[in-house]
Amino acid sequence: MIQNVAVIGAGSWGTALASVLAKNGHQVTLWVRDAQLADEVNQTHRNQKYLPEATLPVNIVATSSLEKAVAGKPVVLLAVPSHAMRQVCQSMAAYLDPEVLLLHATKGFELESLKRMSEVIAEELSPQITSRLAVLTGPSHAEEVVCEQPTTVVVSSESEESMLRAQDLLMNQNFRVYTNPDLVGAEIAGALKNIIALGAGMSDGLGYGDNAKAALLTRGLAEISRLGIKLGAMPLTFAGLAGVGDLIVTCTSKHSRNWRAGYMLGQGKRLDEVLEQMGMVVEGVRTTHAAYALARREQVDMPITQVLYGILFEGKTARQGVEELMGRGKTFEMSYLNPEADRS
Ligand SMILES: NC(=O)C1=CN([C@@H]2O[C@H](COP(=O)(O)OP(=O)(O)OC[C@H]3O[C@@H](n4cnc5c(N)ncnc54)[C@H](OP(=O)(O)O)[C@@H]3O)[C@@H](O)[C@H]2O)C=CC1
Numbered sequence: 122m123i124q125n126v127a128v129i130g131a132g133s134w135g136t137a138l139a140s141v142l143a144k145n146g147h148q149v150t151l152w153v154r155d156a157q158l159a160d161e162v163n164q165t166h167r168n169q170k171y172l173p174e175a176t177l178p179v180n181i182v183a184t185s186s187l188e189k190a191v192a193g194k195p196v197v198l199l200a201v202p203s204h205a206m207r208q209v210c211q212s213m214a215a216y217l218d219p220e221v222l223l224l225h226a227t228k229g230f231e232l233e234s235l236k237r238m239s240e241v242i243a244e245e246l247s248p249q250i251t252s253r254l255a256v257l258t259g260p261s262h263a264e265e266v267v268c269e270q271p272t273t274v275v276v277s278s279e280s281e282e283s284m285l286r287a288q289d290l291l292m293n294q295n296f297r298v299y300t301n302p303d304l305v306g307a308e309i310a311g312a313l314k315n316i317i318a319l320g321a322g323m324s325d326g327l328g329y330g331d332n333a334k335a336a337l338l339t340r341g342l343a344e345i346s347r348l349g350i351k352l353g354a355m356p357l358t359f360a361g362l363a364g365v366g367d368l369i370v371t372c373t374s375k376h377s378r379n380w381r382a383g384y385m386l387g388q389g390k391r392l393d394e395v396l397e398q399m400g401m402v403v404e405g406v407r408t409t410h411a412a413y414a415l416a417r418r419e420q421v422d423m424p425i426t427q428v429l430y431g432i433l434f435e436g437k438t439a440r441q442g443v444e445e446l447m448g449r450g451k452t453f454e455m456s457y458l459n460p461e462a463d464r465s
């Protein structure tokens with residue numbers, strides 16, 4: 122069924138998802154924070170700032186008014202950075218349709234509270250929203266999605282009906298949408314893989330090879346699964362698109378901002394310089410901070426995350442980080458077979 126959909130956030134991901142929805146025939150209102158960029162999108166059907174290569178469908182109409190974007194819309198898709206989620210939900214709460222289907226596509230935690238995005242959304246809107254809330258995640262760089270390259274993603278929700286509605290809205294010949302009822306796992310896997318992508322970029326920036334990258338992906342997956350499971354995720358979610366799928370794409374793609382930021386750090390640039398040069402969200406930096414705090418709170422061993430925290434926030438060099446990881450004591454690979462030996 123054709124729907125009126127509001128997409129909140131016109132960065133690269135919101136713009137690409139607006140394009141998928143519009144190509145599926147839906148009438149899309151795109152909320153663009155900057156009024157000048159909203160005018161530009163309406164006049165040129167391009168988003169020069171975030172996806173300069175793409176021509177956008179004409180059934181995307183941009184507005185800088187959050188009220189105009191969401192009022193009366195049966196479906197709202199949030200694609201803002203994690204640090205903006207609470208504020209954006211507060212600002213749009215008064216205008217939302219009481220029966221709205223809410224999707225979010227954000228990969229991160231709220232740093233201050235260490236909460237997942239769906240928890241932040243429910244706190245700001247209403248606890249009942251969880252029956253009409255779904256997360257979209259999986260291996261999907263905006264630059265490829267917007268030019269209709271084959272892509273697979275996953276939607277998760279506590280409500281089967283919401284999950285199936287989200288799948289119907291988004292799925293097409295080039296954008297294959299799976300469902301997975303493990304909302305907690307889908308959100309956590311999507312957020313935590315960005316930490317490992319920073320590490321993979323650093324490894325490449327230091328000039329290390331494929332062995333090092335494979336080690337980071339594999340041991341990274343082990344530690345992010347360990348934290349996710351402790352926080353209530355289903356283990357198998359980490360073997361799926363939200364887990365290993367997204368880990369592969371973010372650790373290996375030239376499009377990944379997390380990989381690129383890591384690469385520059387590996388080459389010796391300072392974090393503030395790197396973030397300034399990126400000019401786009403690098404969720405892995407805040408997520409490293411959040412995961413470091415969560416790992417301490419939950420007493421989960423996350424050696425790669427701990428080392429990355431040291432590099433990002435405590436002045437450790439990337440090379441010192443590698444030495445630290447490689448110099449750790451002897452341990453057992455399959456810690457789930459012997460939790461007592463769990464030192465990763
Ligand atoms: N890009 C991708 O391929 C994918 C991204 N994601 C996730 O989607 C989320 C959004 O990322 P993405 O679109 O890539 O980010 P971008 O860096 O491309 O764009 C960021 C967007 O967020 C807006 N923004 C920044 N700060 C605020 C704020 N305080 N309040 C409201 N809006 C704000 C920016 O507006 P302005 O220009 O006015 O600053 C801009 O529209 C992230 O969690 C990311 O991990 C998930 C899958 C794929």
Ligand SMILES: O=C(CO)COP(=O)(O)O
Nearest residue numbers: 259260261262377378379
């Ligand atoms: O999540 C993503 C791809 O699935 C986007 O990753 P980056 O934010 O690193 O570009």
